[in-house]
Amino acid sequence: MTSSAIDVAPILETILDGRTKGIPATTAPFALGDIADKNWNVLREDMPLPLMVLKRSNLDYNAHVFLDYLSANSLSLAPHGKTTMSPQLFDEQLRHGAWGVTAATINQVQVMRHYGVSRIVLANQLVGKSNVLSLVADMNSDPGFEFFCFVDSIDQIENIQRHLENTVQSRPIGVLVEIGASGGRTGVRHKEQAMAVIKALRAAPDQFSFCGIGAFEGAIPGLEQSATPVNDYADLIIEIISDTPQSAYADLDEFILTGGGSSYFDIIAERFKTLKISVPVRVLLRSGCYVTNDHGACRTAQEEARQDPNRHWNSEFRPALEVWSYVQSLPEPGLGFLTMGKRDVPFDAGLPMPFKRYRPGAGFLDVGECDIFSTNDQHAYVRLERDSDWKVGDMICSGISHPCTAFDKWRFIPVVNDEYDVIDGVLTFF
Incomplete structure (x- = not known):
């Protein structure tokens, strides 16, 4: 016997506005359940970054x-x-x-x-x-x-x-x-x-x-x-x-x-x-x-489970959490900074891993060889190739390590389709 589903209708009536992390500052108050009507798209820069999304x-x-x-x-x-x-x-x-x-x-x-x-x-x-x-x-x-x-x-x-x-x-x-x-x-x-x-x-x-x-x-x-x-x-x-x-x-x-x-x-x-x-x-x-x-x-x-012949797990889960941020500074060759940090991403079980790059007006570009090697409260330090073509304003998509300490940093998380249209949203209660 399974437990019955629950009533989340009151959550959908929660009012969000520009004070909510992840919501555009100029947005008039609206109910979470109406978020799809906003026709927002992450790649169009309709929402402020950093932003954690659920696929x-x-x-x-x-x-x-x-x-x-x-x-x-x-x-x-x-x-x-x-x-x-x-x-x-x-x-x-x-x-x-x-x-x-x-x-x-x-x-x-x-x-x-x-x-x-x-x-x-x-x-x-x-x-x-x-x-x-x-x-x-x-x-x-x-x-x-x-x-x-x-x-x-x-x-x-x-x-x-x-x-x-x-x-x-x-x-x-x-x-x-x-x-x-x-x-x-x-x-x-x-x-x-x-x-x-x-x-x-x-x-x-x-x-x-x-x-x-x-x-x-x-x-x-x-x-x-x-x-x-x-x-x-x-x-x-x-x-x-x-x-x-x-x-x-x-x-x-x-x-x-x-x-x-x-x-x-x-x-x-x-x-x-x-x-x-x-x-x-x-x-x-x-x-x-x-x-x-x-x-x-x-x-x-x-x-590790799939590769161990003595284990009994052969399937594969897919990562559903992504954090998007901007390249905000490239102060010297081989070093870049992203607009996200400890307030936005987990760091207890490994730092975020950049794996996609999008340049508004140009589309997806190769992310290149890069790794995040440190974070401050609102900055991520990225080690780049010295001849990297990253530019300020590029949008970087990073995977995270450890969902438990990712969710607790966001009260509101948009749910997106594969084209990054915002089709729904969830709230957390930490």
Whole structure:
């Protein structure tokens, strides 16, 4: 069963004007839903640069590729919403078969709930009075809201219980016990710890419902050498579940087993699919970056998966995010500057990569040998060939590395067709 699509109509009524990054300064206020009527085109310089755009054709392509993979392997998906924090894109993901949406913080949960997401996995620890009470209040007010969070210690369980002492719960909080890796991020490290946490949850059935196991393989030490640690980690998880007393989950309609970020989801899926217990198992991936992929870290991870004969991923996502900027200065041979910087593009997992050049009045030109080697807040430093024919005013299209830290720099992102006509727009809520 998938989660129902959500109501994004209120977002389309949002008024934009020249104060909005990416909107021409002289534009009178208008509703986002009317943006296609503006007949703007990026290559005509109708919109100010820098500008991050979403390619409609590649968004659709990625959605269908992943849906085919999920269907062929009997997998479920709760894409990580932190990647885009765009309810409009959540809606598209749900319409393409997502079972739910994943959040990393209660604030993200609140945004998702505001627009009607009815099934959410908080792939993180639920800690603190305000977070606990707001979550329980939402569950109490909406019987149709399904929620699951990660728990990895008895201390965390007791922290939640302390804040629930004077609170009436209409139903228990859904809990997934998180298994971690030594030297990695959160999660219990050993089988004995996992059993103790499960026992503590089962001892408080009015407050908690043990629903399965959560994991994240992307922060395991040693991945810079090979993907082998992912296999070992997945095997540990299967071993822990296999040794869990049947009584811990015998009353469940299904056992949720969730992992799978954006780089090793195929390994996790293959390992998790081997689990056989007395109740149905839902193998739930939480990949988020597939929706746009990128020209950097995500693309590299996908290529490595396809080239590894032991992996189970043979498809290819297409990068749907592009950032356009102007050449603003060529102060010396071999050095250029673009009108974008840390405020506009990610830099945590690699710098942007110029791959297209457009000169107004002349058309597309060869971008030449070039690379961005540094960024300031609003400048990108570009190393050029000394005889480069770049000119001030040329429009440079760059790919990015790491969608999660690209979306958070833009409140408004135009959606364009392959001719760069603006046909739609999305808003983000970071």
